[in-house]
Amino acid sequence: MKILWLLLFLACSPKPEPKPSYAMAEQLFEQQKFIEASKILSFLLDDQPTLPGARNLLARCFFFLGNPNRSFEELEFVLQSSEPLSEASLDALFLMGAISLESASLRSSNDIKGEQAWKLYLKVSPHTDLKAKVQSGLAEIQMLKNPKKATDLARSYIQNSNPSKALLIFARLLSKHPHYVPAWHYQGMAYVMNQDPQNAIRSWKQVLQRDPAYARRFKLHERMRIAENL
Template structure:
């Protein structure tokens, strides 16, 4: 095994509750019989198009074949990506350049990496960094067939399953790491698995009591063995409070999951209604209250359509929500509440590009309308773009600190920052 090809430990965490309750459309499905070869834009959820990914894969293969070293890297990047400046290349190609840096540090740069787990792991890391979770999981499964305890491979596979909406398989893979005597020798890998197991449950409302107990045990163990200066300690300590509440049948973790075929972008700490703005109906006062019933008798048709649309979203009636919110936008195409609500519909029905367009329109029309930034961050994270989620939520920190605190976005930002590979 080659430790230089391992992912950075404790840097990629699981998504938050609203991601956990999502059913993500598999990247590229529907575009072609082999989605990895389909032309056109990036598959939904992916960071890059298939053509761009092939260029990065070719660059990585040259590194792994020993044909490209650090000395020749800059010229190669300039040749293949002339449209990008130096900083853009660094950000876009970090999945490849990190491998080259690791090989250089260990004196293996310029030497071919033989076919096998080391090489496959490097390719899997590239696909994961490009948010191609199905492809990454397939490669990692091959690695683990050959080497069941290959360093960090199973933790990375668990992350893939989480992003693909398979929580049970996520927990199963992490438990393997925690129970296998060989993997117990790597303290960093164990800490990573303990954190991830706790997060998989603590950030997911409606998990079973058995899983809540597993998560509590994982995080209690984490606190016992993690270094005193671990940046995740504070998150774990706060999360344990929520786990204990869930075991008592209290708090967001005690709420049942609502199965929906099209996916759900909402979570336990998400805003439950549009917050005050020009045409916003009153927020629901309980889980069963409907906004439309709280409207005054003289409410405008716009306010009524927005209220009905958001009520339909609460009921997971996406067809009605889309109809009502589109009707609202016909009356006022600049309504941030209607734009945000319709963007949520698009997220839940797999139309991510349209969703982002509508979120951006809402923010442009009403920069102070925090739910648009909040939900856009959630959608970014669901698409495997934690950096985009952080950028959206950091705007809330600056513009409305009270809102930022109300929805505990500090904790979400901290988790999202560590999710980036």
């Protein structure tokens, strides 16, 4: 009887929680559960600050959680604590450049670091399979420094039915050049194509506030009335 009760007790007892592991964090990341993955990675890194791959993955989590500047902190730690040509270092350099290109909320100092990281990446890994992507990204980073060229690039994405890419460029451009009125104008066009008339109206209101003559020339009042009925 005692053995039976013992077996029943063991069967009914709650199973112990699995010990957090890097594999578990990877699985959560693949499921886009970035908060849960970042908690496990932070726990692991508290005990093993240089756990291979963990800090790079944590940087990715912070990017998808909307905190690219924290991503840079993690990646800079990787560069400081890893061998220069290690897989972790090369991955960190690539990620810094990619985040600089894709994020609209990165500090200007980190923007500069991201561009430098990609240049260094090409220097130390000249035969990488990602060479064409990095070179294209660097060209786009350069273009974003010129408001007119960046706006022209974004318009080309609109013309090719890719409003999401255009909106990303406008977000980055306007975070650095908020007074460049044509960017607000064509951002509104991208929002219309993206079926977001309310944000289109908000963009065009920026034009009205900043340059009423420009707004009249391009008949933005009429566009706003049309957008209100979409």
